[in-house]
Amino acid sequence: MTRFDTVGEDAVVTAETGGYVGRITLDRPEAMNTFSTELATDLDAALRAHESDDEVRAIVIDGSGDAFSAGIDLTEHAERDGGDAYEEWVASMEEPFATIAGMGTPVIAAAHGHAAANGLGLVAACDLAVAADGTMFGATAPKVGLFCMGPAVPLMDAVVRKRCLELLLTGELIDADTALEWGLINATAPAGEHVDAAMEYAETIASKSPTAIQRGKRAYYEMEGMDYAEALEYSNEQFAGLCTTADAEAGIEAFLGGEPLDADEWSDI
């Protein structure tokens, strides 16, 4: 592999090519490869550098250290003030999703450890993805008073389209295990315990920020009807709006302090 010289020496991603394949590694292992503004900008530059190299026919994105990525770097949140500043900030974080969608070169995620929030979004935004055994995925933002607005955009059509068409076109019945495998349902439960299992989901949702959950759910359905670029722009506006809520202020501070908020500590909607 040779290093891409268009990606700076002090970048927080590394970018190399070997033969026809490029490899981009998120390289902030001390910060779980969280998306700082710098990491997002460097990732975007590395993607563009590969795309403009005719030799590169496919790209792999992985992460150094123990995690693929734990999402946006929440320590940057406090450095901003006001909706516009947050919107500009989050727009840079989602730029690689738009870049991947606009590229001809296929991009493959290779995840390990955790792929959370924007890290989950990056996995979904890639054309293909593989994961090491034991990798955990999550749209974890509501536990800090935020919502994975941008990651929702690539996520919403990454999961279901082929399974959906199979049901619609064949007209056949599928059993609960198949429905689980396909992602039509979230869990199965022993006979008679399905309501308890559903209640467990409800309690888990109820333990997160109600403001983030309600705004997030509404935004999700709004974005479903939009094209990709429009949805990413809308997601940035919505995320910036969430950044200034009392729940985000308190939730992020509590998370970074090592004591995440409980169900009864969030603000009323």
Ligand SMILES: C/C=C/C(=O)SCCNC(=O)CCNC(=O)[C@H](O)C(C)(C)COP(=O)(O)OP(=O)(O)OC[C@H]1O[C@@H](n2cnc3c(N)ncnc32)[C@H](O)[C@@H]1OP(=O)(O)O
């Ligand atoms: C539109 C886009 C939306 C977003 O991306 S918003 C960002 C939302 N991000 C999250 O919700 C992810 C938050 N992180 C987590 O949920 C967890 O982490 C993981 C599930 C990824 C991993 O859990 P575990 O292995 O138990 O690690 P740990 O003890 O929670 O974290 C290790 C250290 O890393 C810091 N950290 C984790 N994620 C972030 C982050 N996103 N920004 C800044 N710091 C982060 C923690 O505080 C802690 O630090 P210390 O070792 O000093 O206690």
